[in-house]
Amino acid sequence: MIDVVVFFFLLGVFARLVGSDLRLPEALYETLSIYLLLAIGLKGGIELSKQPLVALVPQVLVCMALGFAIPFLLYPLGRALKLVQADAASLAAHYGSVSVVTFAVATAALTRQGIAYESHAALWVAVMEAPGIVAGILLARMGRGGATNWRGLAHDVAFGKSVLLLLGGLVIGAVAGVEGTKPIQAVFIDPFKGVLALFLLELGLVAGGRLGEVRRFGPAVLVIGLGAPPLLALAGAATGLALGLSTGGVALLATLAASASYIAAPTAMRIAVPEANAALSITAALGISFPFNIVIGIPIYIELAKRWTA
Amino acid sequence: MIDVVVFFFLLGVFARLVGSDLRLPEALYETLSIYLLLAIGLKGGIELSKQPLVALVPQVLVCMALGFAIPFLLYPLGRALKLVQADAASLAAHYGSVSVVTFAVATAALTRQGIAYESHAALWVAVMEAPGIVAGILLARMGRGGATNWRGLAHDVAFGKSVLLLLGGLVIGAVAGVEGTKPIQAVFIDPFKGVLALFLLELGLVAGGRLGEVRRFGPAVLVIGLGAPPLLALAGAATGLALGLSTGGVALLATLAASASYIAAPTAMRIAVPEANAALSITAALGISFPFNIVIGIPIYIELAKRWTA
Amino acid sequence: MIDVVVFFFLLGVFARLVGSDLRLPEALYETLSIYLLLAIGLKGGIELSKQPLVALVPQVLVCMALGFAIPFLLYPLGRALKLVQADAASLAAHYGSVSVVTFAVATAALTRQGIAYESHAALWVAVMEAPGIVAGILLARMGRGGATNWRGLAHDVAFGKSVLLLLGGLVIGAVAGVEGTKPIQAVFIDPFKGVLALFLLELGLVAGGRLGEVRRFGPAVLVIGLGAPPLLALAGAATGLALGLSTGGVALLATLAASASYIAAPTAMRIAVPEANAALSITAALGISFPFNIVIGIPIYIELAKRWTA
Amino acid sequence: MSLQKHPKTLLVIVAEAVLEKALVRDARERGAQGWTVAEVHGGGHGGVREGAWEADRTIEMKLICEPAVADAIAAHVLSVYAPNYGVALYFSPVQVLRPERY
Amino acid sequence: MSLQKHPKTLLVIVAEAVLEKALVRDARERGAQGWTVAEVHGGGHGGVREGAWEADRTIEMKLICEPAVADAIAAHVLSVYAPNYGVALYFSPVQVLRPERY
Amino acid sequence: MSLQKHPKTLLVIVAEAVLEKALVRDARERGAQGWTVAEVHGGGHGGVREGAWEADRTIEMKLICEPAVADAIAAHVLSVYAPNYGVALYFSPVQVLRPERY
Ligand SMILES: Nc1ncnc2c1ncn2[C@@H]1O[C@H](COP(=O)(O)O)[C@@H](O)[C@H]1O
Numbered sequence A, B, C: 001m002i003d004v005v006v007f008f009f010l011l012g013v014f015a016r017l018v019g020s021d022l023r024l025p026e027a028l029y030e031t032l033s034i035y036l037l038l039a040i041g042l043k044g045g046i047e048l049s050k051q052p053l054v055a056l057v058p059q060v061l062v063c064m065a066l067g068f069a070i071p072f073l074l075y076p077l078g079r080a081l082k083l084v085q086a087d088a089a090s091l092a093a094h095y096g097s098v099s100v101v102t103f104a105v106a107t108a109a110l111t112r113q114g115i116a117y118e119s120h121a122a123l124w125v126a127v128m129e130a131p132g133i134v135a136g137i138l139l140a141r142m143g144r145g146g147a148t149n150w151r152g153l154a155h156d157v158a159f160g161k162s163v164l165l166l167l168g169g170l171v172i173g174a175v176a177g178v179e180g181t182k183p184i185q186a187v188f189i190d191p192f193k194g195v196l197a198l199f200l201l202e203l204g205l206v207a208g209g210r211l212g213e214v215r216r217f218g219p220a221v222l223v224i225g226l227g228a229p230p231l232l233a234l235a236g237a238a239t240g241l242a243l244g245l246s247t248g249g250v251a252l253l254a255t256l257a258a259s260a261s262y263i264a265a266p267t268a269m270r271i272a273v274p275e276a277n278a279a280l281s282i283t284a285a286l287g288i289s290f291p292f293n294i295v296i297g298i299p300i301y302i303e304l305a306k307r308w309t310a
Numbered sequence D, E, F: 001m002s003l004q005k006h007p008k009t010l011l012v013i014v015a016e017a018v019l020e021k022a023l024v025r026d027a028r029e030r031g032a033q034g035w036t037v038a039e040v041h042g043g044g045h046g047g048v049r050e051g052a053w054e055a056d057r058t059i060e061m062k063l064i065c066e067p068a069v070a071d072a073i074a075a076h077v078l079s080v081y082a083p084n085y086g087v088a089l090y091f092s093p094v095q096v097l098r099p100e101r102y
């Protein structure tokens, strides 16, 4: 059975395709994304408070390496599909980074199916935001003059909204623990899935708007949008296996690898690689791969994880 | 005892009348209305999932006919009160369509009094949005040149925010069922009345602002604003009886008939009948009939339904 | 142990100090403040419904007198620190009025520690908003020509958002009572602390922005920002003792006295005493005293109340 | 600086928000190559418009274009919308740098 | 097109949002027949104004009116508000179509 | 009224919101003493920009300044940002009252 939150996404896509005037106010969009980042961080942090931190260092490093490696995998594919250097690199960066909402949909699916996963998985999300973006910028600059303001960029990503809220939530959850966070659970834990549903409605509206653009960019965007996720999911799942993760953990790492960023990456690439076509990347990431992942991909990745860890 | 949510409406009216600077941000207004539409739809849809759909077809058709007929009842009254054709027609259209919040207040009152009603009543709301608007436009065009872009209009109403979210919620609720929607109930079911209270605070502010305008439009607006609801409630209750609805169902259909739209109708009429005075209709609908219905009308319609179905 | 909501404040300050792009949409800020005011009022009102109102009259009068007296205590201090008349008076007005969020943090701390307090304390907050502002304006006008539009000012404060929502909530809570408000508790009671956490995140962002300004205003702002709260807390606690309040009540009155307004006062003073430097007051109130109170002050005031009422 | 500036006309249309879609379409049909919209509130002969409900919102649309295009759009707005909608419009001479884009 | 255009003055006032009500009243008293307000943020001699809290919000008010009316309003704003509030104002010549409305 | 008016240039830059911080910095470095920003949406050669996601938002920045300062800022924006970003800019002659502030 499809998870109920996915229906909200489809409703949004439908509304957009039929030209409905439905629009969620921008302030709501921002509020929901702030909420989801904080809530995911907090939940992970509460779990983090129950275990030794040192054991997580290898996981963190491997996750970062995975995010950094992905653009190097995808870039040649983009070039082979006749994308110019900047576009191939920028697109690759989006897939190197991660989509927090795709992650949330995957955890919801796991919970529904009663499959356990590493409770601190939010930490992986937080550390996988940045490396792919850095790799994408390196690829865009490769063999070219243009100097990159690495300091500014590092600052913008490390202290950007996504990483800051995820890590902030993680730290607060870890420090305050189960007891300390009890009074705020009615806001940050219980309504999580309902809020996710609303956010998916909004993302459906945006993704629906992107679908119309697919034609504009030719087959490259389709090939990458549909081909990259399963490919990267394999890489993610293999990494998860190598790290000895649980079934749910393997599925989540596959999902993270397969997912493409549509918050941190677009903004960062717009500043660092302005010559790249922003519409192309967002169309692939949000118009194609995002729906693919939440509707078709995640069930497959979970199935894959079950078999590989059986 | 007056329902607590009505107090929030009165607080809003009071704030406006004394010239308070209290204003709810526009994004909140939009968010609350999106939420209420989705939540009402979802709730109805969950119930819909428990029963055969075919049995509802007659109800749906009769509800639509009722909405379509109402403007033909009201239009002569408006003309008799010396309103010009466009104004009488536009005003009639508002009453032909329905107010979702009035409906919500009525369901809350029924629940509080422990009176059962057809659990799929949200479906009536969804199908009663449009017919009254169409009838109003026909009346405005009657015996006149002006061509109406019916295709564009049909599109705008069918895929407009209200109908889309109500039907979207209904379908999601029906497909996902009780089990499937459980994870999102903390957002869409439990807080419903509290959110309704907030929305009524906002509507109170708007209605309070309209009260000052009543004088501007002379007695016509008062006569219709106060006279139409009880009249239409009778028509609605009679229709409900004829359909063999439960006590609560009769009360709800009376309420729907008596209520005037202030979301879908004003926007649709602004486009289709721009020569009508928009302020006049909104003043009658939101400044007079809305408060009348939620404070005085609904208790009366419930009482009426109890007697007629006894 | 620090209350979890305080961590959200610190996260906001941190985000701002490191120059993060994190910003809460303005509509969210407004929504949260409307929610908190209503919720605090409602909670107090529900309690109010359980007791005789007449017994509260002396408390109310003494609280108002305390708020009115505070600016007369602080003004000479400001002048001694070389502030010009308008600035000293405006700053004093901020401390004469109260901070609703500081109050909320204090009630949360009391609840966590299991210390009882007068359940109608929200009433104190409502009546303490205005007197300090009036006193501050008198001080600014003292021995000067400029006429003050007292009527307009009285209107703006009495029907301003803060007082209106607090009193509105109180009245609704008192009239609807425990039973009547049950259906809206899922919105106005349960999520209170989580919403408070979000609001503190936002206030942290604002306060963090103010910290950079501290230097600009020299030592005066630091001396008052850090010195006034403990001083005023003593006055508040003493008043609480004199009124025969419970331990929690003494702590709350100390907190109210120590807290500085950053909603009602800045706007009122901007209109009534425009020649005062608004940035100076907000820097002291929100940049220094607010963090001081919620991190260090409140635990001390509670300790103090425990000893004095032992 | 030796910036080459070119005269264009800025046409500003303040109108009920419900007209936005139609105004964009009409402006493009008459030769406008771009448009910018801000959400505003205000008042005029039709009373105060505060954006308190859906049909009470107001937009300000700016069109930088050839004088003849501005005239065509303004004439259309004046004859089609102004009789029944709250509309204010004005022209202002401006200078642009890349004239082919406007 | 034979659009008949009429010269008017556009007066733009950027000011602290707390002044909005007063500015509308003052402008109407001095002959303005309409006004349009947008919410903005910015910075100037009074520092950066980001709208981070209630008294930190900024508005931009536009008034299309007779030159003499614009002058009267500007003079009033300059003498009454500018000394103590963050205010920027400028005049711009514009052309309108229905002159009696401005 | 004997208001003393002084000519200045109003430079309006409509650009992707991601550029705001950089534009403020660049404008100040080139002599702008203040700036005003409004959130807008619109469309042009780069397609429709609706603000539907983070990198799709658009701002309109207004700078009242000396003509030479406006030219320097515009030249900079044109050479550095316009090649890769959605940018529209135009100049308009305005008059101000307190010339030393702009
Ligand atoms: N003289 C004016 N100056 C500035 N804006 C105006 C003026 N007149 C009208 N407007 C704007 O245009 C809208 C519609 O104007 P009206 O049709 O006169 O009600 C108003 O709500 C204002 O936002």
Ligand SMILES: Nc1ncnc2c1ncn2[C@@H]1O[C@H](COP(=O)(O)O)[C@@H](O)[C@H]1O
Pocket (backbone or CB within 6 Å): E014, E015, E041, E042, E043, E044, E045, E046, E047, E048, E049, E058, E085, E086, E087, E088, F032, F033, F034, F035, F036, F037, F062, F063, F064, F065, F101, F102
């Ligand atoms: N030169 C300028 N160009 C554009 N806007 C300005 C300028 N100077 C001031 N402003 C606006 O006017 C407000 C108040 O200006 P000020 O009184 O100089 O701080 C600022 O916050 C800006 O929004």
Ligand SMILES: Nc1ncnc2c1ncn2[C@@H]1O[C@H](COP(=O)(O)O)[C@@H](O)[C@H]1O
Pocket (backbone or CB within 6 Å): D032, D033, D034, D035, D036, D037, D062, D063, D064, D065, D101, D102, F014, F015, F041, F042, F043, F044, F045, F046, F047, F048, F049, F058, F085, F086, F087, F088
């Ligand atoms: N002719 C125009 N009139 C008004 N605004 C424009 C015009 N052209 C472009 N813009 C604005 O500038 C932004 C970027 O323009 P462009 O680079 O042409 O896509 C658009 O999204 C519009 O908001």
Ligand code: NA
Pocket (backbone or CB within 6 Å): A070, A094, A095, A096, A097, A098, A099, A256, A257, A258, A259, A260, A261
């Ligand atoms: Na990825």
Ligand code: NA
Pocket (backbone or CB within 6 Å): B070, B094, B095, B096, B097, B098, B099, B256, B257, B258, B259, B260, B261
């Ligand atoms: Na009706």
Ligand code: NA
Pocket (backbone or CB within 6 Å): C070, C094, C095, C096, C097, C098, C099, C256, C257, C258, C259, C260, C261
């Ligand atoms: Na105080």
